[in-house]
Amino acid sequence: MSRLATTRPVRFISRHVGWKLDPMLLRLSGGRVATTVVIPTAVVETRGARTGELRRNAVIYFHDGDRVIVAASHAGAARHPAWFHNLLADPEVTVNGIPMTASVVTDGREQRRLWSLADRVFPGYVTYRRDAMHAGRSIPLVALTSRGQA
Numbered sequence: 591m592s593r594l595a596t597t598r599p600v601r602f603i604s605r606h607v608g609w610k611l612d613p614m615l616l617r618l619s620g621g622r623v624a625t626t627v628v629i630p631t632a633v634v635e636t637r638g639a640r641t642g643e644l645r646r647n648a649v650i651y652f653h654d655g656d657r658v659i660v661a662a663s664h665a666g667a668a669r670h671p672a673w674f675h676n677l678l679a680d681p682e683v684t685v686n687g688i689p690m691t692a693s694v695v696t697d698g699r700e701q702r703r704l705w706s707l708a709d710r711v712f713p714g715y716v717t718y719r720r721d722a723m724h725a726g727r728s729i730p731l732v733a734l735t736s737r738g739q740a
Contacts, residue, residue, distance in 0.1 A: 617633065617646075629650055629711065629712050630650065630651055630652065630711065631648050631649065631650055631651070632648070632649060632651045632658070632660075632685050632686045633646050633647070633648055633649075633685070633686055634646075634647050634648075634649050634660065634673060634677075634683055634684070634685050634734075635647075635683060635684040635685075636673050636676035636677050636680065636683050637676060637679075637680045637682075638676055639675050639676050639678070639679035639680070645672070645673060645676055647671070647672075647673040649661075649673070650663075650711065650712050651685070652707060652708060652711040654704060654707060654733070656735065656736065657733045657734060657735050658685055658690065658733075658734040658735075659695075659704055659707070659708065659731060659732070659733055659734070660731070660732050660734065661708055661715060661718075661729050661730070661731055661732075662674035662729060662730045662731075662732060663715060663718045663719075663722070663729045664722075664729075665718055666717060666718035666719070666720070666721030666722045666725070666729075667721075667722070667725065668722070668725035668726065668727065669727070670727070670730070674730060674732070677692040677732065678694070681693065682737070683734065685734055688736065689736070689737040690734040690735060690736055690737060691734070691735050691736075691737055692732050692733070692734050693732070693733050693735070694730050694731070694732055694733075695730070695731040695732065695733055701731055704731050705719075705731070708731070715729075
């Protein structure tokens with residue numbers, strides 16, 4: 591699945607169709623169905639940085655203790671996904687309806703540890719990081735913490 595997800599046509603479909611379709615699929619199925627099939631996917635709700643409007647985006651995630659970790663990969667594209675800019679402007683988000691606070695992981699050692707975990711969840715991240723690096727950016731990791739724990 592991961593090998594297929596890193597092909598050019600599937601990445602295009604993912605960026606332009608899948609991530610727009612997945613929030614609806616996840617909501618209608620109670621979180622059980624997404625185009626990512628077996629890869630854990632959640633809906634992150636942010637507020638538009640300029641408009642303040644609610645935005646729903648599907649993201650691949652994994653747990654690190656009590657935190658939920660997501661990568662702003664945009665499938666290795668040259669720019670960060672819009673949801674990443676939105677959560678920088680307003681870090682109060684929801685993940686599958688749970689209120690959380692987002693923070694970018696900046697410590698290099700922690701990033702390396704989390705990437706090793708992320709690559710186990712979705713091995714395609716290796717390709718995404720390589721392509722993003724060639725495009726001149728590094729993919730940020732975001733830690734999401736329950737607002738009761740933040």
